[in-house]
Amino acid sequence: xxxxxxxxxxxxxxxxxxxxPAPRLALLGTGVVGSAFLARCERLRREGAPVPRxxxxxxxxxxxxxxxxxxxxxxxxxxxxxRSGVWAPWVEAEGLRPGDIVxxxxxxxxxxxxxxxxxxxxxxxxxxxxxxxxGDLARAQAIAEARAAGGARYGDAATVGAGLPxxxxxxxxxxxxxxxRAIEGVLSGSLAWLLDRYDDSRPFSDLVRxxxxxxxxxxxxxxxxxxxxxxxxxxxxxxxxGVPLEAHQVKVDSLLPxxxxxxxxxxxxxxxxxxxxxxxxxxxxxxxxxxxxxxxxRFDADGAEVGLRALPPAHPLCAGHGTDNRVAIASCRYAEQxxxxxxxxxxxxxxxxxxxxDVLAIVRG
Numbered sequence: 001x002x003x004x005x006x007x008x009x010x011x012x013x014x015x016x017x018x019x020x021p022a023p024r025l026a027l028l029g030t031g032v033v034g035s036a037f038l039a040r041c042e043r044l045r046r047e048g049a050p051v052p053r054x055x056x057x058x059x060x061x062x063x064x065x066x067x068x069x070x071x072x073x074x075x076x077x078x079x080x081x082x083r084s085g086v087w088a089p090w091v092e093a094e095g096l097r098p099g100d101i102v103x104x105x106x107x108x109x110x111x112x113x114x115x116x117x118x119x120x121x122x123x124x125x126x127x128x129x130x131x132x133x134x135g136d137l138a139r140a141q142a143i144a145e146a147r148a149a150g151g152a153r154y155g156d157a158a159t160v161g162a163g164l165p166x167x168x169x170x171x172x173x174x175x176x177x178x179x180x181r182a183i184e185g186v187l188s189g190s191l192a193w194l195l196d197r198y199d200d201s202r203p204f205s206d207l208v209r210x211x212x213x214x215x216x217x218x219x220x221x222x223x224x225x226x227x228x229x230x231x232x233x234x235x236x237x238x239x240x241x242g243v244p245l246e247a248h249q250v251k252v253d254s255l256l257p258x259x260x261x262x263x264x265x266x267x268x269x270x271x272x273x274x275x276x277x278x279x280x281x282x283x284x285x286x287x288x289x290x291x292x293x294x295x296x297x298r299f300d301a302d303g304a305e306v307g308l309r310a311l312p313p314a315h316p317l318c319a320g321h322g323t324d325n326r327v328a329i330a331s332c333r334y335a336e337q338x339x340x341x342x343x344x345x346x347x348x349x350x351x352x353x354x355x356x357x358d359v360l361a362i363v364r365g
């Protein structure tokens with residue numbers, strides 16, 4: 001016969017496990033992407049989405065607590081005067097707790113240098129800043145090591161393709177035992193738009209100014225035209241595929257003539273016409289051969305390169321339109337025909353959506 005043992009009514013209850021504090025958001029960068037991200041968060045929160053509250057937000061001039069309305073805090077930091085202190089305002093911010101989420105909507109090298117520090121403290125990082133995994137290889141390796149040590153997550157989907165499922169796909173293929181043999185893609189939404197529109201009916205420099213006015217390029221479009229931004233994206237893709245590519249190993253064929261590249265910022269717009277003759281020559285040569293111009297990044301066993309290429313219309317990278325990014329992945333699994341991922345690759349709204357997707361993935365755990 002079994003014996004039932006009853007605990008006395010006075011037995012102490014099992015102590016409750018301390019509840020983990022709800023994660024908070026800290027936003028760095030209040031430009032077009034950061035502002036779009038904050039507005040998207042507030043809109044979805046009103047609709048009942050589990051979006052964390054903002055602890056504070058900051059730019060290079062000021063930091064503002066978000067105890068009240070984050071939109072009011074945004075207006076305050078954007079209106080703040082230039083800062084003269086040695087340290088950026090976010091360095092002096094209230095301490096972040098493990099489980100909080102830093103959202104880096106900047107293009108700052110110094111902010112990217114903090115990614116591994118935050119991760120090692122157990123603070124998650126979500127970023128559109130390509131200078132983390134797309135900077136020096138040592139920095140990318142430090143980020144990977146800090147993720148493992150701190151148990152925090154690193155959301156970088158917005159660094160390539162404005163949140164298209166490119167990085168996730170590559171990492172899942174590798175994790176499943178596939179081997180990436182080559183990746184090539186149109187990785188710049190601004191350059192995709194420029195070359196899709198260019199038909200020699202108007203100067204290329206006019207299109208550059210139009211793209212800048214639409215917000216497709218950086219305020220100084222030479223950043224886009226140089227190819228450096230595309231190189232960073234290629235480094236991110238290669239490293240996600242398990243290839244420890246160094247920046248100096250990527251050959252870059254810049255669209256910038258030397259005089260335009262060297263011009264002072266205030267003189268750059270007046271010198272944009274230097275783009276016209278070289279682009280027209282390459283367009284005419286490609287057009288006569290029935291080819292189309294695309295600015296392509298590629299790496300394979302033979303090396304890595306970024307630059308303008310003339311491709312046949314049936315090529316996988318010629319199917320996109322407007323600001324579309326298009327990435328072709330060749331692997332052991334996709335040996336006969338590459339896996340192609342395509343979608344909008346420029347614009348504050350799609351980039352902000354990519355950032356928020358990573359935030360919500362962290363919240364879901």
